[in-house]
Amino acid sequence: MKKILVFAGSNSENSINQKLVVYSSSFLKNVELNIFELKDFSAPLFSVDLEKKEGFPKSMIALNNLIKSCDGVILSLPEYNSSMTPVFKNTVDWISRIERPTFKDKPLLLLSTSAGKRGGQTNLKSCCFFNAFLGWKSNCIIQSS
Numbered sequence: 001m002k003k004i005l006v007f008a009g010s011n012s013e014n015s016i017n018q019k020l021v022v023y024s025s026s027f028l029k030n031v032e033l034n035i036f037e038l039k040d041f042s043a044p045l046f047s048v049d050l051e052k053k054e055g056f057p058k059s060m061i062a063l064n065n066l067i068k069s070c071d072g073v074i075l076s077l078p079e080y081n082s083s084m085t086p087v088f089k090n091t092v093d094w095i096s097r098i099e100r101p102t103f104k105d106k107p108l109l110l111l112s113t114s115a116g117k118r119g120g121q122t123n124l125k126s127c128c129f130f131n132a133f134l135g136w137k138s139n140c141i142i143q144s145s
């Protein structure tokens, strides 16, 4: 059975992106869903000095292993100031130092929702460039507001 990682780029307790990604993934049949919250993989703010001194946080090694062992990812990204959230960028930065590309070219369903009218589309659009940079195969993008 295919293993699918399901999470949001949020560390908010009541994340609407977490709710969206959990709801969306509930329509998948015959797959093993691994649903988690990014706040359970907390890591200090990335710095090259910290990496040199202390190495990689255990949480980031664990998340990198989960990405390596999955068959695909469903991810919903909140938008902060037209960009990605600090917690998501920090996660990407750490994991990209462990083993690039961050999402290991796994198939990715990218979603976003926001309380605003544009549904996080500015961030999603810039993520298309970001995806290429990271080597993601971004197959499908869905946005809602």
Ligand SMILES: Cc1cc2nc3c(=O)[nH]c(=O)nc-3n(C[C@H](O)[C@H](O)[C@H](O)COP(=O)(O)O)c2cc1C
Pocket: 008, 010, 011, 012, 014, 015, 016, 017, 018, 078, 079, 080, 081, 082, 083, 113, 114, 115, 116, 117, 118, 119, 120
């Ligand atoms: C610092 C900050 C900046 C935000 N900037 C945007 C924005 O640029 N565009 C937008 O649509 N929503 C923006 N929002 C609203 C978020 O989309 C909203 O808080 C959403 O609930 C965040 O997703 P989450 O609940 O999954 O964490 C911002 C929220 C915060 C806290």
